[in-house]
Amino acid sequence: MQRAPFPLAPALMALMALALSLAPATPARAGIYSDDLSRCLVASTSSAEKTALVRWIFSNAALHPEVANITAISAEQRTQIDKTAALLLQKLLTQTCREPYGKAARYEGAIAMQTSFGVLGQVAMQELMSDPAVSQGFGAIGKYVDEAAIKAAADPSAPAPAPAK
Numbered sequence: 531m532q533r534a535p536f537p538l539a540p541a542l543m544a545l546m547a548l549a550l551s552l553a554p555a556t557p558a559r560a561g562i563y564s565d566d567l568s569r570c571l572v573a574s575t576s577s578a579e580k581t582a583l584v585r586w587i588f589s590n591a592a593l594h595p596e597v598a599n600i601t602a603i604s605a606e607q608r609t610q611i612d613k614t615a616a617l618l619l620q621k622l623l624t625q626t627c628r629e630p631y632g633k634a635a636r637y638e639g640a641i642a643m644q645t646s647f648g649v650l651g652q653v654a655m656q657e658l659m660s661d662p663a664v665s666q667g668f669g670a671i672g673k674y675v676d677e678a679a680i681k682a683a684a685d686p687s688a689p690a691p692a693p694a695k
Contacts, residue, residue, distance in 0.1 A: 563634035564642035568649040570627035579618050580654035586615035587651065 575583070589611045592601045603611075623631045634642035658664060682688040 561638050561642070563630065563636075563638050564645045567627060567630040567634040567642060567646040570630045571622055571646055571650040572653050574622060574626040575618070575650065575654075577657060580650075580657050582611075582614045582618055583651060583654045584658050585611050587655075 588601075589603050589608055592598060592603055634646065659668070676691070676694070679691040679694075682691060
């Protein structure tokens with residue numbers, strides 16, 4: 531069964547959402563063609579390209595009003611980040627991974643794009659998280675967590691702790 535081509539904008543939005551969910555509750559599954567596309571996308575992107583993808587995701591997430599005040603991305607930077615991500619997307623879909631993309635689009639539709647780019651986004655984020663400074667930054671939350679309360683919460687016989695302050 532051949533499907534009609536699908537618009538890229540919803541797939542790109544899904545890519546951002548999937549990439550930011552490093553451990554999704556229920557993994558998206560499309561099928562064998564999206565698996566092939568996922569493998570191609572991951573294998574065909576360099577560390578620098580994965581970083582460019584993370585920069586694009588970050589720059590768009592930074593537009594949300596609740597976090598916009600903790601980062602500053604100029605219009606020029608945003609334009610360059612968008613152009614870099616667009617060129618990467620175009621290269622991957624029209625050259626490097628053209629065959630698996632074509633099959634995934636034809637036989638599995640938009641979910642294949644969402645799933646495959648979600649995998650690429652997750653791999654890119656994992657590479658970013660492996661940087662020692664990033665790991666240390668994420669670990670800093672441990673200074674403020676009551677580990678005993680968390681361990682007790684896993685014990686059904688333990689009393690509920692007082693609310694966190």
